[in-house]
Amino acid sequence: MTHMALEVKESLEERCNQMLRNMEASLTARDRVGIQDFVLLDAYTSESAFLDNLRKRFHENLIYTYIGTLLVTVNPYKELDIYSKKQMDIYMGVNFFELPPHIYALADNVFRTMLSEFNNHFILISGESGAGKTEASKKILQFYAVSCPSTKLLNNVRDRLLLSNPVLEAFGNAKTLKNDNSSRFGKYMDIQFDHQGGAVGGHILNYLLEKSRVVHQNHGERNFHIFYQLVEGGEEELLRWLGLERNCQNYRYLVQGDCAKVSSINDKSDWKMVQRALSVIKFSESDIEHLFGIIASVLHLGNIKFEADVLGYASLNNNQEMHWVSKLLGIPPHVLQQGLTHRKIEAKTEEMFSPFSVDHAVYARDALAKAIYGRTFNWLVNKINESLVNKFCINYCNEKLQQLFIQLTLKSEQEEYEMEGIEWEPVPFFNNKIICDLVEEKHRGIISLLDEECLRPGEATDLTFLEKMEETIGGHPHFVT
Numbered sequence: 001m002t003h004m005a006l007e008v009k010e011s012l013e014e015r016c017n018q019m020l021r022n023m024e025a026s027l028t029a030r031d032r033v034g035i036q037d038f039v040l041l042d043a044y045t046s047e048s049a050f051l052d053n054l055r056k057r058f059h060e061n062l063i064y065t066y067i068g069t070l071l072v073t074v075n076p077y078k079e080l081d082i083y084s085k086k087q088m089d090i091y092m093g094v095n096f097f098e099l100p101p102h103i104y105a106l107a108d109n110v111f112r113t114m115l116s117e118f119n120n121h122f123i124l125i126s127g128e129s130g131a132g133k134t135e136a137s138k139k140i141l142q143f144y145a146v147s148c149p150s151t152k153l154l155n156n157v158r159d160r161l162l163l164s165n166p167v168l169e170a171f172g173n174a175k176t177l178k179n180d181n182s183s184r185f186g187k188y189m190d191i192q193f194d195h196q197g198g199a200v201g202g203h204i205l206n207y208l209l210e211k212s213r214v215v216h217q218n219h220g221e222r223n224f225h226i227f228y229q230l231v232e233g234g235e236e237e238l239l240r241w242l243g244l245e246r247n248c249q250n251y252r253y254l255v256q257g258d259c260a261k262v263s264s265i266n267d268k269s270d271w272k273m274v275q276r277a278l279s280v281i282k283f284s285e286s287d288i289e290h291l292f293g294i295i296a297s298v299l300h301l302g303n304i305k306f307e308a309d310v311l312g313y314a315s316l317n318n319n320q321e322m323h324w325v326s327k328l329l330g331i332p333p334h335v336l337q338q339g340l341t342h343r344k345i346e347a348k349t350e351e352m353f354s355p356f357s358v359d360h361a362v363y364a365r366d367a368l369a370k371a372i373y374g375r376t377f378n379w380l381v382n383k384i385n386e387s388l389v390n391k392f393c394i395n396y397c398n399e400k401l402q403q404l405f406i407q408l409t410l411k412s413e414q415e416e417y418e419m420e421g422i423e424w425e426p427v428p429f430f431n432n433k434i435i436c437d438l439v440e441e442k443h444r445g446i447i448s449l450l451d452e453e454c455l456r457p458g459e460a461t462d463l464t465f466l467e468k469m470e471e472t473i474g475g476h477p478h479f480v481t
Contacts, residue, residue: 033057036101037066064101071106075132083139088146103136107143115197130179137189138165144191149198157388161191161202163277164384170229170274171377172206174213175222175257180264184210184224185377190397202388203397206381211374214298215366217257224373225270227254230295233271242296243324253302253369282387294376297328301369304340306361314341314361329372340365399435406431435478444472 034056035041043049057065058074065072082102091104093112099105106123114121123140125133145158169181176182186208192201217223231239231248239246248260278288303321306314316322316337326333341361342353356364410429417424439446449472453465466481473479 033060033062034065037068037097038072039066039068062100064103066097066101069096069106069109071101071103073103073127073132073136075130075135083142085146088143091143092147103139104143107140108147111144111147111197114193115195118195128178129176129182134169134173134181134183137187141165144199148193149196151198157199157201160281160384160387161199163280164202164204164388166270166273166277167281167380167384168204168206170226170270171224171380172209174210174217174224175259175262175265177218177220180262181225184213188401190401201393203385203393204381204388205398205401206377209374209377211370214370214373215253215302219257220259221257222259222262223254223257225265225267226274226295227251227299228260228265228267229271229274230292231299232267233269234292238292242293242328243300244296251299251302253299281384283383287383291376291380293328294372297325298369298373300324300328301365301372304365306341306358306365308358311355312357313355314358316341340368396436396439399432399439402432403436438473438476438478446473449473 034053038044038050038053041049041053054065054072054074057063058076061076061080063074063076063080087102088104091099091102091108093108094105096105096109110121110123125136127133141162145162148158168187169183172185172187173181173183185206188205188207190203190205191199192203194200213221213223222228228248230242231244231246231251231254234242234244234246236246248254254260283291300321304325305317307317309315322333322336325331326336329336338353341356343356343360345352345354406429410427411431414424414426437445442448446469449468450465453460453468469479470481474481
């Protein structure tokens with residue numbers, strides 16, 4: 001008995017020592033690589049401790065750290081082997097805190113919570129320029145492309161969602177001092193899933209495109225990628241048809257930053273990707289032809305120069321550039337010339353044309369270039385949306401997003417100012433709740449009326465549905481047939 005007790009005592013002592021060694025090793029590792037969740041940080045109120053933990057993890061290529069269910073990312077500015085199909089499989093269906101922090105864990109957790117709760121969820125990605133927001137959104141989409149149920153129809157929607165990214169990046173991203181692929185617009189992407197988790201549609205809302213970049217870039221920055229991709233990668237026949245030369249230095253709007261060539265960007269390769277993406281998203285040949293005709297017209301427009309005539313007013317001397325802008329935009333040359341050199345003044349039934357000075361003409365030319373590009377970008381986003389969901393749903397989604405924007409940034413903020421007695425100047429806005437109610441109100445909204453019409457006995461047609469809407473909501477101030 002004494003011998004056995006001694007053995008048990010030694011065994012217990014050895015296990016305790018092993019536990020102490022394991023704890024010591026864990027503490028040593030924690031000191032070296034930091035902790036995975038800031039909630040567990042001892043000095044959780046210390047900014048220096050917070051930054052020190054981030055720094056430790058960053059030096060070990062651990063770019064993800066949790067704050068509870070929030071994910072903090074530090075851009076490594078290099079490729080890391082943590083985004084493979086194998087990594088995606090590891091994080092699928094796993095408890096959020098079971099594995100080391102990763103954007104796949106966040107995406108999977110949101111997806112599974114959405115399915116289990118049958119409720120809408122969102123992922124907000126924020127950070128300064130160069131923080132990695134664009135890449136993070138792409139990683140999330142790629143994860144869903146692999147993890148969601150797969151059918152021919154769902155794969156079609158998935159491919160369109162994924163390939164909308166290179167198109168939007170080409171037309172909406174540019175090189176800045178901080179980031180070679182900086183998004184110069186805000187984006188809200190809405191992905192619709194069915195009850196089984198299959199992606200069945202999507203919608204993109206864009207806002208605040210940096211149109212001033214079209215006509216001016218700071219030193220060390222570029223215009224939007226698509227201009228360089230077209231000039232460097234466009235086929236010879238296409239360039240001839242557009243009146244372009246394969247030399248970015250020949251276009252005023254492309255050389256102001258003095259860095260048309262960037263080592264980290266392959267414009268020729270990116271051009272091919274954009275071409276393939278436009279094809280998958282179902283842009284017609286005619287759409288693509290007109291799209292790049294407009295992009296080329298902006299480059300020609302930037303090369304138009306003005307000279308002062310004997311009276312000091314602006315006159316044009318770029319007949320060749322005027323010819324190409326006129327041809328590509330379908331505007332008669334005399335109309336274009338008058339629009340660039342004169343201001344139209346309307347007074348009752350009379351119209352007068354006042355000539356521009358050279359400075360005013362340059363301003364008008366640049367304003368036209370910005371307007372053309374801005375409208376083209378909006379058209380592009382709308383075309384992508386049309387390939388993802390029908391027009392009615394797009395409009396409804398736009399109204400709901402606008403309502404959310406109003407609620408979060410205008411209505412609630414102003415109510416808080418009023419409650420706290422802060423002096424401020426009220427910002428007038430149209431509350432579009434009346435529009436959303438027109439669509440979604442129970443028993444009287446358009447969607448409810450459509451459901452009723454589909455279920456009623458007899459033959460339901462577009463005409464009977466229209467009659468039902470006129471009968472029920474015909475007096476609505478925002479309903480017109």
